[in-house]
Amino acid sequence: MIATALSALMSHWRRHPLQLTTLLAGLALATGLWSAVQAINAEARASYNEAALQLGGVPLPELRAANGTIALETYVALRRAGWQLSPVLEGRVQLGNTWVSVMGVDPLSHPGLPAMRPTDGAPLTTFTQMFAHRDTIADIGTQAQDTRAQELPLTSSTQVPLGMVLGDIALAERLLDQPGRISRLLILPQQPLGLKTRQPLSVLAPDLIRSIPDRGADTARLTDSFHLNLTAFGLLAFAVGLFIVHGTVGLAFEQRRPMLRTLRALGVPLRSLSLLLLGELILLAIVAGGIGLILGYLVASALIGDVAATLRGLYGAPVEGSLTLRPIWFVSGLGMAVAGALLASAQALWRLHSMPLLAAPGVLAWGQHSARSDRGMALAGLGLMGAGGLAVLIFDGLVPGFALLGGLMLGAALMLPGALGLALRFGQSRTRGPLAYWLWGDMRAGLPGLSLALMALLLALATNVGVSTMVSSFRLTFTGWLDQRLSAQIYVSTINDAQGDELRAFLAGRVDAILPIRYGEVRIDGQDMRVYGIVDHASYRDNWPLLDGAPDVWDQVAKGKGALINELLARRNDLWPGEPGENDAQLQLGGGWVMPVVGVYSDYGNPAGQIIVSLDSLLAHAGPLPNRQFGLQLDPADTHALVRDLNGAFDPPLAGVLDQSSLKAHSLEIFDKTFVVTGALNVLTLGVAGFAILTSLLTLWSMRLPQLAPVWALGLTRARLARLEVVRSVALAGMTALLALPLGLVLAWVLLAVINVEAFGWRLPMYLFPWDWLVLLGLTLVAAAAAAALPARRLANAPPAELLRVFANER
Amino acid sequence: MAAQYGAINMLLEIRDVIKSFEGPHARPVLNGVSLTLEPGQTLALTGESGSGKSTLLQLAGALDDFDAGEITLDGTPLMGLDDKGRADLRRRVVALVFQQFNLIPSLDVAHNLAFHARLGGVEDRSWLAHLTERLGLSDLVTRFPEQLSGGQQQRVAIGRALGLRPKLLLADEPTGNLDQIAGDAVLDLMLELVADTGTALLLVTHSPRIAARLGARVHLRDGRIDGGEM
Known part of the structure; x- marks a missing residue:
């Protein structure tokens, strides 16, 4: 019995191959985009964990200095007191045009570094070798002119994160040119008994700060917002795909109702039938999920390179640009496909189970709705929007921000049928011609069948408007900010302080000003950040992008009476200059150093807090600091000549010479790469929404004939009706696009004013790009016309007999 | 006489028409049918299911x-x-009434009533108002077909x-x-209005009782005219 019933059920798909294709394609697309995002996220997270594991495994407590470096003497004193410590020196160095992170450790005392093993199984000579990933070595190797790069005793180790060089601390000292310096001291687990009370660290080294780092979590926290953004996009694409599945399954179930009635009449129990339909659905979901996984793997493979470049460039996160197939990804992808199919079909299954099967067959009943259900949906939509707004008002953080986004999007989607119904009613009331009057009414009558596809289109379009407004606003702001921030014509790095002095001598009389770029490190509320010391110069006063501050802010900084902080630090720690007559917030820099916050500046792209004080103040509190980076002010026309001279004048060569335009170009390149993935997912989601319209129109084709045939019989040609079908699709898509615009702008505002602030710590101004909207509207109309073209062509070429079947008495 | 043709001023002339539908066992649905209809004449077309009467009407x-x-x-x-030419004739010359009603579900009664006339560009509001009243639809004009x-x-x-x-x-x-x-009430109304307006009527029916109420009858069997009274 079961086999016979199953065969009868499956015969529907044989008779309706297009419907089957639509169902599989919708689910495969949904699963594909979702699993692509999951593959990318999983790969990145695995890279973070692997990097954290290779660089020390379980984190140990450690000591740091307020100025960023611990003197060798301090270390020696602590060791003599009996403390078991392991020194680590860290820094970044430019080898040719490649920046690498350097980590130097004491191999004898360090608790464990799996990364310091050669790939080729060669004997371990950790004191004389430095280790790096083979891709990092390849990058460094191409910088032939850099003598230090050529002299590095580099050994390949696949376990060292990309962009890092790891080795003995003595080698790292030389590479970083920081002899006798230590970045942090690891406190080893085994310590002499009673030492903590006899020789407490707080007495021996009161200036050192004790903390327990969480390296993997640090990277994860920095990149969380990026991954959340990707996940949100994946979920949106998944939801849009499910709209297709929901529409197709609903129609298929309704069309099969007479068959199900017959099967029941022939003795198949309702329970068996329900189970068979469920089994059929799961089978289809597994097939579509499999196709989706292949699709997802291809999409992820295409995008992972840009994602890795973004994460490395923007956050310094160690992510490889290749994809590994993980069983959990495969299983969860199939799980999502099955869960999605069941979710999208739940309504149809429930209706089938609960409706009397002896009721009249109802192809026309499918999708029928009333003004009451529109009102109900609109109220639910309003409720969702309100809940999202409340979440942001009550809770802090990124998740309430995304709850607001979700509430807005889903709420607006639920309100769409009602809004379109009102617009169509209004249009009809303003129309006099019979055909136009019929068309308005017909669009309104056809709304239920198309509403899911139109909801999907609304979501995709609003996302497109919102995200592109956010990205374009960000880019515009970022470009202007770069112009302000990079005010020096040339930026030079020397390999040591002595070369810094040589450079000053060389530049005497050749430039208008030499601005030293010197910084120390502090830890505020558990976060490491840099304190820059600057000299008083007009280029700062004229150009530095201040968001808040008194008119005499630069005088106060120059006199050492105040500090400037970046927006991220200001927002995260709620530190702002006081209003006139009020006190400024006080910034605790450690070691009793307190400065009032006199100004806040924008600092896009920097994931950490940053502070600016006068150079004298910095040196007074942090002690001697490296003096190897300089910004040079000169006539822009002389830039290229000076860059050429600088590159040829020093032996050994300077560590780096970058002119302003190259630096800007590099920054913009990183910026653009950051949003390559967002853009790609945006386009893919829009494509899925277009596909949703096409599939809806195709599946609704059989339902359209009874509505069109009478009009044809009353004297309209098939060709004209076909043209009207295209007009109908274009008009509905156009109205949806117009409604998507305000939603997209609200979305953009939420992204700029809520999500960015929570995720990155900066708030961006919002700009409007009407030309982009026009292009998007044009694309939407073209897509809607293209989606309607196939059914319209079928109508134009339909033989009269097909239309006459509508009037047949014994249908 | 089962069929006549060749008369002067005929509104509808059908002569030796053959019509087949495509299919593996295609055979003519209409096989040499001829008949004529004068202006104002009413004619019933009867026959068994599959005899070709609906096809002839179409x-x-x-x-x-x-x-x-x-x-x-x-x-x-x-x-x-x-x-285009056929659509033009359907807009100006002929009108159709089907068993399934085939009203336009998205239009209310008033707009359905006026729809064909407006498509043909001959909307006459007083005539439509008269029809609405005669047909007893005055209280229903704002309703939709499903109601x-x-x-x-x-x-x-x-x-x-x-x-x-x-x-x-x-x-x-x-x-x-x-x-x-x-059914009788609807037929009475239709025949009255047809008579009032001088409209010719070709009506397909199974029922001899209904056929008897029209001016002439033609019977179809297996795609051929098999008798009738003109």
Whole structure:
């Protein structure tokens, strides 16, 4: 019995191959985009964990200095007191045009570094070798002119994160040119008994700060917002795909109702039938999920390179640009496909189970709705929007921000049928011609069948408007900010302080000003950040992008009476200059150093807090600091000549010479790469929404004939009706696009004013790009016309007999 | 005499028409049918299921092509006429009433009643108001088809057809979906209005009782005319 019933059920798909294709394609697309995002996220997270594991495994407590470096003497004193410590020196160095992170450790005392093993199984000579990933070595190797790069005793180790060089601390000292310096001291687990009370660290080294780092979590926290953004996009694409599945399954179930009635009449129990339909659905979901996984793997493979470049460039996160197939990804992808199919079909299954099967067959009943259900949906939509707004008002953080986004999007989607119904009613009331009057009414009558596809289109379009407004606003702001921030014509790095002095001598009389770029490190509320010391110069006063501050802010900084902080630090720690007559917030820099916050500046792209004080103040509190980076002010026309001279004048060569335009170009390149993935997912989601319209129109084709045939019989040609079908699709898509615009702008505002602030710590101004909207509207109309073209062509070429079947008495 | 043709001033002339449908066992549905209809004449087309009567009605209404023979509607030969020409005839000359009513679900009664006349560019509001009243639809004009009974829907369909003041009304089992009382009421109205307006009527029916109420009858069997009274 079961086999016979199953065969009868499956015969529907044989008779309706297009419907089957639509169902599989919708689910495969949904699963594909979702699993692509999951593959990318999983790969990145695995890279973070692997990097954290290779660089020390379980984190140990450690000591740091307020100025960023611990003197060798301090270390020696602590060791003599009996403390078991392991020194680590860290820094970044430019080898040719490649920046690498350097980590130097004491191999004898360090608790464990799996990364310091050669790939080729060669004997371990950790004191004389430095280790790096083979891709990092390849990058460094191409910088032939850099003598230090050529002299590095580099050994390949696949376990060292990309962009890092790891080795003995003595080698790292030389590479970083920081002899006798230590970045942090690891406190080893085994310590002499009673030492903590006899020789407490707080007495021996009161200036050192004790903390327990969480390296993997640090990277994860920095990149969380990026991954959340990707996940949100994946979920949106998944939801849009499910709209297709929901529409197709609903129609298929309704069309099969007479068959199900017959099967029941022939003795198949309702329970068996329900189970068979469920089994059929799961089978289809597994097939579509499999196709989706292949699709997802291809999409992820295409995008992972840009994602890795973004994460490395923007956050310094160690992510490889290749994809590994993980069983959990495969299983969860199939799980999502099955869960999605069941979710999208739940309504149809429930209706089938609960409706009397002896009721009249109802192809026309499918999708029928009333003004009451529109009102109900609109109220639910309003409720969702309100809940999202409340979440942001009550809770802090990124998740309430995304709850607001979700509430807005889903709420607006639920309100769409009602809004379109009102617009169509209004249009009809303003129309006099019979055909136009019929068309308005017909669009309104056809709304239920198309509403899911139109909801999907609304979501995709609003996302497109919102995200592109956010990205374009960000880019515009970022470009202007770069112009302000990079005010020096040339930026030079020397390999040591002595070369810094040589450079000053060389530049005497050749430039208008030499601005030293010197910084120390502090830890505020558990976060490491840099304190820059600057000299008083007009280029700062004229150009530095201040968001808040008194008119005499630069005088106060120059006199050492105040500090400037970046927006991220200001927002995260709620530190702002006081209003006139009020006190400024006080910034605790450690070691009793307190400065009032006199100004806040924008600092896009920097994931950490940053502070600016006068150079004298910095040196007074942090002690001697490296003096190897300089910004040079000169006539822009002389830039290229000076860059050429600088590159040829020093032996050994300077560590780096970058002119302003190259630096800007590099920054913009990183910026653009950051949003390559967002853009790609945006386009893919829009494509899925277009596909949703096409599939809806195709599946609704059989339902359209009874509505069109009478009009044809009353004297309209098939060709004209076909043209009207295209007009109908274009008009509905156009109205949806117009409604998507305000939603997209609200979305953009939420992204700029809520999500960015929570995720990155900066708030961006919002700009409007009407030309982009026009292009998007044009694309939407073209897509809607293209989606309607196939059914319209079928109508134009339909033989009269097909239309006459509508009037047949014994249908 | 089962069929006549060749008369002067005929509104509809059908001569030796052959029509087949495609398929593995294709055979002619109409096999050499001929008949004529004068302005104002009423003719019942009877026959068993599958005899070809609905197909003949559809050919007369310029809804479908035929394989051979001639059909002339209001002086226009249908053979070779393009889709636009056929649509034009349907908008101006003929009107149709179907068993399934086939109203436009997205329009209310008032707009359904006026729809055909407005499409044909001959909307006459006083005539439509008269029809609405005669058909007993005055209280229903704001309702939509799904809110009407079968009899009410068929009255709207008749009103829509006659609103055009067509020369020829084609009706395919117009009371087939109604019970006898409602069906008789609808038929009475239709015949009265047809008589009042001088509209020719070609009506397909199974029922000898209904056929007897029309001016002439033609019986079809296996695609051929098998008798009748003209």
